[in-house]
Amino acid sequence: MGLRWESVDPEKREVRVWGQRQRVRGEAYEDAPQGRRRLQTLPLPGICVAPLRWQRMRQAAMKEDAREKWEETGYVFTTRTGRPVEPRNVHRSFTRVAKDAGIRVVRLHDARHGTATLLTSAGFPPRVVMEILGHSQIAVTMNVYTLVVQDTQREAVGHTDRLVRGRRGRS
Known part of the structure; x- marks a missing residue:
């Protein structure tokens, strides 16, 4: 949920992980993943490139639809108005997709x-x-x-x- 477009390089097939976004006790914040204070560059599986490009196009359409309501955050995955996605909503979506696919529901x-x-x-x-x-x-x-x-x-x-x-x- 903390992935930003500036961290994704589909041409090099890399993603740079520098932080995570989470909500604890009702408060949303960003931080380095569990005690890690360094940037981590990971190879991006080829299977992820097309969906990320599709997400960029989808997000551009959402931005156009939202007009002045759009909030530019730089996140890859956002709401229809550009705001960060809530962790509990990601969990709900993940659960729904797993059920629809007929696979066992596990924690994300x-x-x-x-x-x-x-x-x-x-x-x-x-x-x-x-x-x-x-x-x-x-x-x-x-x-x-x-x-x-x-x-x-x-x-x-x-x-x-x-x-x-x-x-x-x-x-």
Whole structure:
């Protein structure tokens, strides 16, 4: 919700994460994500480029419709009048989209857990996953944000089984 157009570069396929927008005890504010005080540049998946371009066009149409009611904030995702989107409304939309797609409804933040788990089970090094998630310590990534996928457990045990059998055959 804190993503601004100035932080998105679709040509380079990069996004610069410098802050987050949230509401705590009724007060909206922007801050660096959980103790991180540095700018983080991340590669932007190709699948995100077209939707971001579509969002820019959609927002230009909303600005035209709103006329003098439009408030220029620079945010990528806004209300019809350019104001920042409320976190609870994002949650409602995310829940509706998940239900419409027939998938289990989870907390939006759980998408980070899912990303870490998918990248880890795809064989990407924990250090790479840590950098993508913006953690300062690898222990956070591995202990909090990854789940051991059962197929990966079976594969590891199967590999151990093959190693042990191979040694027995040599004796």
